[in-house]
Amino acid sequence: MSSTPARLLVVDDEPSMLDMLTLLFADEGYAVETARSTEEARRVLALGGLDLVLCDIMMPDGNGLDLLREIKTSNPDAPVIMMTAYTSTKSAIDAMKLGAYDYISKPFDVDELKIIVQKALERAELVDENVYLKKALEKKYTFNNIIGRSARMQAIFSLIERIARTASTVLIQGESGTGKELIARAIHYASPRAANRILAINCGALPETLLESELFGHERGAFTGAVREKKGLFQEANRGTLFLDEIGEMSLTMQVKLLRALQERKIRKVGGNAEESVDVRVIAATNQNLEERIAKGDFREDLFYRINVIPIQLPPLRQRREDIPLLVDFFLQKYCEEMNLSPRQISIDAMRMLEGYDWPGNVRELENMIERTLALAHSDTITTKDMPVQLLTHRKSHAEIVSLPEEGLDLEAYLEDIRAQLMVQALERTGGVQTQAAELLGMSFRSFRYYAKKAGLKGGADSDDE
Numbered sequence: 224m225s226s227t228p229a230r231l232l233v234v235d236d237e238p239s240m241l242d243m244l245t246l247l248f249a250d251e252g253y254a255v256e257t258a259r260s261t262e263e264a265r266r267v268l269a270l271g272g273l274d275l276v277l278c279d280i281m282m283p284d285g286n287g288l289d290l291l292r293e294i295k296t297s298n299p300d301a302p303v304i305m306m307t308a309y310t311s312t313k314s315a316i317d318a319m320k321l322g323a324y325d326y327i328s329k330p331f332d333v334d335e336l337k338i339i340v341q342k343a344l345e346r347a348e349l350v351d352e353n354v355y356l357k358k359a360l361e362k363k364y365t366f367n368n369i370i371g372r373s374a375r376m377q378a379i380f381s382l383i384e385r386i387a388r389t390a391s392t393v394l395i396q397g398e399s400g401t402g403k404e405l406i407a408r409a410i411h412y413a414s415p416r417a418a419n420r421i422l423a424i425n426c427g428a429l430p431e432t433l434l435e436s437e438l439f440g441h442e443r444g445a446f447t448g449a450v451r452e453k454k455g456l457f458q459e460a461n462r463g464t465l466f467l468d469e470i471g472e473m474s475l476t477m478q479v480k481l482l483r484a485l486q487e488r489k490i491r492k493v494g495g496n497a498e499e500s501v502d503v504r505v506i507a508a509t510n511q512n513l514e515e516r517i518a519k520g521d522f523r524e525d526l527f528y529r530i531n532v533i534p535i536q537l538p539p540l541r542q543r544r545e546d547i548p549l550l551v552d553f554f555l556q557k558y559c560e561e562m563n564l565s566p567r568q569i570s571i572d573a574m575r576m577l578e579g580y581d582w583p584g585n586v587r588e589l590e591n592m593i594e595r596t597l598a599l600a601h602s603d604t605i606t607t608k609d610m611p612v613q614l615l616t617h618r619k620s621h622a623e624i625v626s627l628p629e630e631g632l633d634l635e636a637y638l639e640d641i642r643a644q645l646m647v648q649a650l651e652r653t654g655g656v657q658t659q660a661a662e663l664l665g666m667s668f669r670s671f672r673y674y675a676k677k678a679g680l681k682g683g684a685d686s687d688d689e
């Protein structure tokens with residue numbers, strides 16, 4: 224970045240000033256361009272490639288502040304330093320408001336000017352480098368717009384790359400809002416099928432007969448209302464991908480029909496006799512625990528094995544908290560652009576709060592929260608004050624954000640709350656076994672039971688013994 228000399232533009236109507244500054248900065252190793260009028264300056268600026276502009280405010284053919292305004296829109300990263308013949312505070316303030324890096328009053332001390340220029344260039348380079356590093360980082364932790372630096376997400380990205388080439392059926396399991404559909408689309412677009420379509424259907428949203436005709440099509444007159452022949456999604460997605468969302472909701476009868484289609488790679492329209500071969504990759508998703516559904520007899524085991532060729536388990540967001548800051552940045556950028564807002568920042572405390580929250584709605588909840596917060600926030604920086612209430616009351620751990628509110632607090636209730644939250648976490652970790660949860664917290668089983676009851680926590684697996 225610093226191998227080529229920095230290019231400076233000096234704008235001043237006084238020839239002696241231009242000569243002096245050219246000599247001064249050439250001596251410092253910079254490449255110097257000059258302009259004697261705002262018009263001439265515009266011509267040089269249009270050529271681009273400038274690293275810094277030094278500009279007089281009073282020009283015979285116009286105002287240096289207008290030029291500054293133009294530079295800030297056409298070339299926002301180049302620092303601009305304004306020079307003014309009079310110590311006019313008003314124009315100096317105007318210049319700073321318009322985004323000037325600094326200003327200097329004539330007559331000035333050349334050493335002072337040299338330092339200002341050097342600092343401005345250093346800072347510009349730093350800004351540049353930050354943008355560059357951030358981009359590189361984003362790229363590293365992004366797979367087709369899916370963000371994830373956590374080891375578990377990185378493992379999923381590499382799995383997607385490996386399985387994209389195959390036509391094997393994929394089963395994506397994960398809580399609501401974890402990104403199942405996003406992953407399904409990424410698999411399709413990373414595959415040789417990307418040139419063809421990916422079609423999606425929510426198996427839970429349609430009654431059985433309709434779902435069957437949606438999937439396999441129907442012949443004319445197959446049922447009342449079937450006024451013309453219709454292709455099914457399996458035919459429409461031929462040579463592409465079919466995404467069967469909420470597969471756990473499918474009725475047992477439909478499960479049999481789907482199993483047949485998957486095994487034989489042939490389908491039969493509703494009301495038809497002929498079989499048709501199809502070449503479709505199926506990706507199924509569910510937020511239910513299919514093994515549990517099998518145990519209850521609600522889901523066919525044979526279908527499960529047929530679709531679970533490549534299982535992908537998407538972890539809930541609370542189990543990959545290290546992804547939260549990247550996701551927040553990503554959504555901030557996305558929604559600022561969408562809402563035409565200048566880039567927004569988030570305070571460290573607010574980010575901590577987001578990292579500490581449990582996100583029952585996972586990434587979708589985080590995304591919605593950022594969108595809503597941006598729409599309501601008043602300033603360029605989002606602070607804890609802008610956070611919705613559930614984040615203030617349901618945060619995971621108070622330990623990292625202990626601070627005494629201005630209005631004071633009820634310490635007993637506060638500590639009770641912390642105890643209850645830690646007990647919930649201990650129960651989660653031990654699969655609901657209270658004896659182990661008590662041990663994890665260094666509590667006797669007796670007092671664990673006492674406080675669990677007091678806090679109204681659900682009984683664990685062993686709550687009935689003793």
Ligand SMILES: Nc1ncnc2c1ncn2[C@@H]1O[C@H](COP(=O)(O)OP(=O)(O)OP(=O)(O)O)[C@@H](O)[C@H]1O
Pocket residue numbers: 368369370371397398399400401402403404405406509510550586587590
């Ligand atoms: N890792 C991620 N990076 C960026 N955006 C994500 C990520 N995961 C999810 N999202 C976004 O979150 C939202 C929810 O994702 P998606 O619809 O894929 O979830 P889902 O698991 O299918 O949820 P549901 O079970 O409720 O259908 C989408 O807007 C998606 O773009």
Ligand SMILES: [Mg+2]
Pocket residue numbers: 403404468
């Ligand atoms: Mg979904």
